[in-house]
Amino acid sequence: MAAADAGAQGSSADSPGVLAGGTTQIPVNVPVNMCNGTVNVIGLLNPAFGGTCTNDADASARGSSADSPGVLAGGTTQIPVNVPVNMCNGTVNVIGLLNPAFGGTCTNN
Structure with a gap:
C-alpha cells in the first residue's frame, strides 16, 4: 500500500508593502513500493508471495x-x-530453483 499525503498550512499577516509577506509552500510526497517480485534469467519454482509493503509517510509545510x-x-x-x-x-x-521469498513485512512511517 502506498499512501501519499502532502499538506501545507501557511499565512501572511500584517505585512504591508510591495510584494511583502508572501508565503509559498510546495510539499511533495512520492511513495514507491516494489514488493513480492521476481527477476529471472532461468528460474523454476521461485515465487515471491505473501509479503506486505506499506508507505505511510507525508510531506508537510507549516509557515x-x-x-x-x-x-x-x-x-x-x-x-x-x-x-x-x-x-x-x-x-x-x-x-534459480526452489528459492522462495515470502511472508516479509516492509514499512516506512
Whole structure:
C-alpha cells in the first residue's frame, strides 16, 4: 500500500508593502513500493508471495510571515520532499530453483 499525503498550512499577516509577506509552500510526497517480485534469467519454482509493503509517510509545510513591512520583506518558501521507497520480498536469479521469498513485512512511517 502506498499512501501519499502532502499538506501545507501557511499565512501572511500584517505585512504591508510591495510584494511583502508572501508565503509559498510546495510539499511533495512520492511513495514507491516494489514488493513480492521476481527477476529471472532461468528460474523454476521461485515465487515471491505473501509479503506486505506499506508507505505511510507525508510531506508537510507549516509557515507564516507576519509583521514584515517593506519591499520584498517577510517571504516564506518551503519545499519539503518525502520519497519513501520499499524494495523487499523479491528474488533475483541468474539460474534459480526452489528459492522462495515470502511472508516479509516492509514499512516506512
